[in-house]
Amino acid sequence: xxxxxxxxxxxxxxxxxxxxxxxxxxxxxxxxxxxxxxxxxxxxxxxxxxxxxxxxxxxxxxxxxxxxxxxxxxxxxxxxxxxxxxxxxxxxxxxxxxxxxxxxxxxxxxxxxxxxxxxxxxxxxxxxxxxxxxxxxxxxxxxxxxxxxxxxxxxxxxxxxxxxxxxxxxxxxxxxxxxxxxxxxxxxxxxxxxxxxxxxxxxxxxxxxxxxxxxxxxxxxxxxxxxxxxxxxxxxxxxxxxxxxxxxxxxxxxxxxxxxxxxxxxxxxxxxxxxxxxxxxxxxxxxxxxxxxxxxxxxxxxxxxxxxxxxxxxxxxxxxxxxxxxxxxxxxxxxxxxxxxxxxxxxxxxxxxxxxxxxxxxxxxxxxxxxxxxxxxxxxxxxxxxxxxxxxxxxxxxxxxxxxxxxxxxxxxxxxx
Amino acid sequence: xxxxxxxxxxxxxxxxxxxxxxxxxxxxxxxxxxxxxxxxxxxxxxxxxxxxxxxxxxxxxxxxxxxxxxxxxxxxxxxxxxxxxxxxxxxxxxxxxxxxxxxxxxxxxxxxxxxxxxxxxxxxxxxxxxxxxxxxxxxxxxxxxxxxxxxxxxxxxxxxxxxxxxxxxxxxxxxxxxxxxxxxxxxxxxxxxxxxxxxxxxxxxxxxxxxxxxxxxxxxxxxxxxxxxxxxxxxxxxxxxxxxxxxxxxxxxxxxxxxxxxxxxxxxxxxxxxxxxxxxxxxxxxxxxxxxxxxxxxxxxxxxxxxxxxxxxxxxxxxxxxxxxxxxxxxxxxxxxxxxxxxxxxxxxxxxxxxxxxxxxxxxxxxxxxxxxxxxxxxxxxxxxxxxxxxxxxxxxxxxxxxxxxxxxxxxxxxxx
Numbered sequence: 001x002x003x004x005x006x007x008x009x010x011x012x013x014x015x016x017x018x019x020x021x022x023x024x025x026x027x028x029x030x031x032x033x034x035x036x037x038x039x040x041x042x043x044x045x046x047x048x049x050x051x052x053x054x055x056x057x058x059x060x061x062x063x064x065x066x067x068x069x070x071x072x073x074x075x076x077x078x079x080x081x082x083x084x085x086x087x088x089x090x091x092x093x094x095x096x097x098x099x100x101x102x103x104x105x106x107x108x109x110x111x112x113x114x115x116x117x118x119x120x121x122x123x124x125x126x127x128x129x130x131x132x133x134x135x136x137x138x139x140x141x142x143x144x145x146x147x148x149x150x151x152x153x154x155x156x157x158x159x160x161x162x163x164x165x166x167x168x169x170x171x172x173x174x175x176x177x178x179x180x181x182x183x184x185x186x187x188x189x190x191x192x193x194x195x196x197x198x199x200x201x202x203x204x205x206x207x208x209x210x211x212x213x214x215x216x217x218x219x220x221x222x223x224x225x226x227x228x229x230x231x232x233x234x235x236x237x238x239x240x241x242x243x244x245x246x247x248x249x250x251x252x253x254x255x256x257x258x259x260x261x262x263x264x265x266x267x268x269x270x271x272x273x274x275x276x277x278x279x280x281x282x283x284x285x286x287x288x289x290x291x292x293x294x295x296x297x298x299x300x301x302x303x304x305x306x307x308x309x310x311x312x313x314x315x316x317x318x319x320x321x322x323x324x325x326x327x328x329x330x331x332x333x334x335x336x337x338x339x340x341x342x343x344x345x346x347x348x349x350x351x352x353x354x355x356x357x358x359x360x361x362x363x364x365x366x367x368x369x370x371x372x373x374x375x376x377x378x379x380x381x382x383x384x385x386x387x388x389x390x391x392x393x394x395x396x397x398x399x400x401x402x403x404x405x406x407x408x409x410x411x412x413x414x415x416x417x
Numbered sequence: 418x419x420x421x422x423x424x425x426x427x428x429x430x431x432x433x434x435x436x437x438x439x440x441x442x443x444x445x446x447x448x449x450x451x452x453x454x455x456x457x458x459x460x461x462x463x464x465x466x467x468x469x470x471x472x473x474x475x476x477x478x479x480x481x482x483x484x485x486x487x488x489x490x491x492x493x494x495x496x497x498x499x500x501x502x503x504x505x506x507x508x509x510x511x512x513x514x515x516x517x518x519x520x521x522x523x524x525x526x527x528x529x530x531x532x533x534x535x536x537x538x539x540x541x542x543x544x545x546x547x548x549x550x551x552x553x554x555x556x557x558x559x560x561x562x563x564x565x566x567x568x569x570x571x572x573x574x575x576x577x578x579x580x581x582x583x584x585x586x587x588x589x590x591x592x593x594x595x596x597x598x599x600x601x602x603x604x605x606x607x608x609x610x611x612x613x614x615x616x617x618x619x620x621x622x623x624x625x626x627x628x629x630x631x632x633x634x635x636x637x638x639x640x641x642x643x644x645x646x647x648x649x650x651x652x653x654x655x656x657x658x659x660x661x662x663x664x665x666x667x668x669x670x671x672x673x674x675x676x677x678x679x680x681x682x683x684x685x686x687x688x689x690x691x692x693x694x695x696x697x698x699x700x701x702x703x704x705x706x707x708x709x710x711x712x713x714x715x716x717x718x719x720x721x722x723x724x725x726x727x728x729x730x731x732x733x734x735x736x737x738x739x740x741x742x743x744x745x746x747x748x749x750x751x752x753x754x755x756x757x758x759x760x761x762x763x764x765x766x767x768x769x770x771x772x773x774x775x776x777x778x779x780x781x782x783x784x785x786x787x788x789x790x791x792x793x794x795x796x797x798x799x800x801x802x803x804x805x806x807x808x809x810x811x812x813x814x815x816x817x818x819x820x821x822x823x824x825x826x827x828x829x830x831x832x833x834x
Contacts, residue, residue, distance in 0.1 A: 097701065104500075130747040131736045169743070241696060263712035264709075267716030268715040275717050279658060290484045291489065295680035295817075298694070299683075299692055299696070326541070330547040330548070332829045342514075345515075347828065351821075352820040401711050403769040408765035
């Protein structure tokens with residue numbers, strides 16, 4: 001994973017060290033738990049031992065019941081690696097939204113006996129998640145006491161949460177989220193690792209990749225990370241939008257994971273009680289050259305652009321040497337690999353963006369593997385923590401979403417009263 | 418379809434009339450063709466007669482080879498209506514990106530004899546589209562002269578384009594795009610109508626819906642449309658981002674269609690040679706309450722929010738009256754329909770957003786049908802034209818994407834030289 005900034009951050013030595021120090025303090029302080037996930041041996045072992053003991057052969061569907069931080073990381077990683085050799089052929093299905101047509105569309109062909117249901121919620125009181133579980137109980141005519149409920153349902157939650165109390169009353173297999181790990185930083189806890197291990201991925205390699213990046217950061221060899229965070233934070237007024245332009249469809253859901261991580265971590269009142277925040281946008285190349293690029297090139301210069309380039313697609317698919325009469329204009333690409341085309345498009349687009357004076361950086365990934373995905377995820381988590389430091393916000397809370405929940409609940413209670 | 422603005426645009430009577438007049442002038446002037454698509458009888462008839470004459474029974478896959486404006490509208494409409502009664506069970510597959518892993522993932526199980534391939538390009542020189550066609554010719558070992566190539570390939574292009582010349586040389590069935598209709602405004606030409614008709618949708622009802630909105634606009638009964646466009650345009654500096662918050666998963670790809678329409682139409686140099694533009698973002702409720710809402714509520718006030726609410730989901734799926742021990746806190750929702758929950762979430766979120774002083778408007782759709790989708794699409798097309806008028810840009814071109822194409826071509830020619 002190669003990281004290059006094509007802009008000058010102008011950060012001082014002092015501020016650079018402040019960035020490193022801030023995260024080192026968070027790590028030592030113990031309030032921010034995600035830093036410790038890459039080397040948590042316990043974490044790996046409980047998952048490995050579950051996968052060994054459970055009869056996964058009969059499982060065709062892995063159904064994740066969770067929303068936001070409980071689903072986006074798993075979805076991102078699975079889509080990044082779904083074409084790689086370790087992935088088995090089980091279906092990964094998410095129950096997230098409470099749109100009834102979506103629920104029925106997703107669950108139509110899911111047979112209970114062939115499925116494992118992973119209910120993920122820090123507290124258990126997420127309305128979408130409990131409603132989905134109730135739907136499943138009715139769909140499959142289950143009762144909590146039944147052995148088959150207990151065999152097919154797994155909980156991932158905080159120790160001591162209401163969901164934990166429920167799971168322990170009914171003897172459900174339960175994995176814990178460390179209390180100091182928030183949803184959007186939880187993909188390297190059981191939240192992501194359990195479903196990913198069931199799908200066949202090498203979670204150890206994933207965590208090793210994350211660990212490598214972590215070590216490299218805390219050994220103070222990641223100046224470009226600190227510079228980038230600083231640059232984004234101090235330019236939040238003139239450059240309020242940060243675009244991730246991923247040149248592979250495999251990053252489609254990584255973009256969504258990034259949007260949550262970035263938006264929810266950084267958009268809030270800072271410690272001076274001012275509204276701050278940076279707006280994330282994720283797009284995919286080359287397709288979005290045909291939808292979003294015009295605005296980037298000629299619209300207001302209010303966006304940073306991060307190009308993600310995958311060097312080796314592990315795929316030799318080649319554009320055949322066929323000349324379509326009257327369309328010979330595009331024959332210059334014949335005999336090249338599709339991956340050569342998409343990478344050349346990435347380079348050409350980057351150049352055309354840079355010519356506008358837009359701040360660009362590039363992340364080049366050698367190939368998609370558990371290890372590189374682990375690095376990538378941890379890179380963005382660290383970048384988010386650093387940017388939060390420079391914006392002077394609490395990166396790890398989300399107080400702004402509570403009001404809507406209160407209004408929602410009141411609206412139903414009013415109806416009953 | 419009910420449209421309500423919860424902000425004051427302060428537009429004068431004169432500017433309001435200017436908005437109407439500008440579009441009326443475009444309509445009469447003949448350079449902007451999309452206005453005429455809803456009532457184009459010829460359009461409907463060639464498609465109906467094709468569907469009658471072609472043996473669609475044997476077709477299992479409808480493969481659209483096209484990118485940007487050639488794919489986004491069809492994808493949007495199909496996903497909005499995929500649960501409705503007219504939709505048959507054919508698969509709709511897109512060949513858009515040149516990511517080789519994506520191509521293989523999408524095309525793995527597509528058998529030639531069961532498929533119809535619709536190649537869409539205004540000129541035919543879109544590199545992604547021609548490369549995809551070459552891939553298909555090699556995958557299925559086709560030659561242009563073969564009857565089976567001619568039977569299974571259809572072209573949609575500009576009359577007189579290189580693609581038209583190719584199609585006529587080899588006797589391919591061809592549909593024309595009116596020359597004055599650009600890609601992102603083309604969904605009601607054969608570009609969208611042909612695949613949608615093959616999938617069973619009632620394209621006449623769709624066009625009737627669009628026509629109704631058109632008529633209502635040109636009869637000057639759509640002040641809220643003009644007000645909204647004006648408000649967005651004059652506040653482009655303090656409110657550079659326009660978020661569409663759709664409270665149904667069915668709008669997932671409508672959001673993508675909106676992003677292209679809005680971004681590519683409005684992001685460019687205005688007639689005073691200044692960079693202008695508005696950045697579109699599409700999100701889906703309630704899921705994105707768990708990812709994007711925090712930033713909206715507590716971050717900088719630099720976004721307008723449009724809530725899309727679907728009144729009737731045509732789906733009575735109900736949250737069962739089950740109490741999960743220890744999780745009784747969420748029982749207040751029991752016995753309500755899932756659609757009641759998602760709509761109450763929409764209302765609660767909207768209220769919590771409005772309490773921050775953010776400019777909000779709401780579009781309420783009675784139910785998803787060909788007709789309402791037609792209205793919705795045309796509403797956004799008109800809104801885009803109006804906003805383009807007030808931003809003083811050429812809404813219908815996209816000069817900014819050319820540079821990247823030139824650099825791309827040069828990079829390959831350099832290699833050969």
